[in-house]
Amino acid sequence: MRTRVKICGLTRVEDALVAIEAGADAIGLVFYEPSPRYVDIVTARAIAEKAPAFVTVTALFVNPDVAFVEQVLSAMRIDLLQFHGDESAAFCRQFGRNYIKAVPMKADTDVQQIASEFYDCSGLLLDTYKPGVPGGTGEAFNWQLVPQTCAKPIILAGGLTPQNAAAAIVQTAPWALDVSGGVEASKGIKSADKISQFMQEVMSTVR
Ligand SMILES: O=C(O)c1ccccc1N[C@@H]1O[C@H](COP(=O)(O)O)[C@@H](O)[C@H]1O
Numbered sequence: 001m002r003t004r005v006k007i008c009g010l011t012r013v014e015d016a017l018v019a020i021e022a023g024a025d026a027i028g029l030v031f032y033e034p035s036p037r038y039v040d041i042v043t044a045r046a047i048a049e050k051a052p053a054f055v056t057v058t059a060l061f062v063n064p065d066v067a068f069v070e071q072v073l074s075a076m077r078i079d080l081l082q083f084h085g086d087e088s089a090a091f092c093r094q095f096g097r098n099y100i101k102a103v104p105m106k107a108d109t110d111v112q113q114i115a116s117e118f119y120d121c122s123g124l125l126l127d128t129y130k131p132g133v134p135g136g137t138g139e140a141f142n143w144q145l146v147p148q149t150c151a152k153p154i155i156l157a158g159g160l161t162p163q164n165a166a167a168a169i170v171q172t173a174p175w176a177l178d179v180s181g182g183v184e185a186s187k188g189i190k191s192a193d194k195i196s197q198f199m200q201e202v203m204s205t206v207r
Pocket of ligand 1: 008009028030032035036037060062084125127134135136137138139157158159160178179180181182
């Protein structure tokens with residue numbers, strides 16, 4: 001089985017088309033204004049419209065207002081919500097949509113307990129913990145912290161690149177990888193070459 005791939009932080013239609021053509025299973029739109037990958041609703045809708053069937057359009061939020069999430073949901077096709085802040089399980093599930101929850105990984109993070117708290121999530125996205133930075137750090141965490149079994153699908157994130165994607169899969173056997181900065185040419189702008197290399201590395205590790 002090939003490990004699934006989400007390419008996050010798309011800010012341009014042309015980058016989304018490259019990601020989809022390369023075989024991305026999901027694309028991510030960042031609705032968090034401080035991020036260099038932030039997309040406004042008009043741009044996000046133009047990107048989302050390009051996603052064919054079976055490519056999951058994901059909306060990423062960090063501690064959003066309920067009204068803002070609802071505004072995004074009513075403005076375009078969104079298949080999956082990604083919460084990357086301190087949102088509670090009750091907050092995440094109130095929209096009645098499939099969602100994934102980011103987990104900032106520290107040495108003592110209890111992933112099993114979080115899986116039980118977020119029992120209805122579609123996956124836990126394990127990302128690098130960095131004080132004051134909710135995500136998109138471009139830094140990997142200690143993959144030995146990834147549990148070998150979990151009640152929820154594990155999505156590995158944080159500092160993934162074409163150079164470490166295959167090792168990440170071999171070492172952690174995740175359901176999916178989530179990459180943003182590692183396939184960029186510059187902040188917010190994706191590199192077609194890096195996306196292609198990343199997907200080739202993932203495809204080289206079919207299990
Ligand atoms: O990409 C961002 O700018 C971002 C901002 C706030 C929260 C999450 C963000 N991105 C997510 O962070 C991880 C890892 O990113 P990277 O590959 O290390 O750059 C990934 O899940 C992105 O979706």
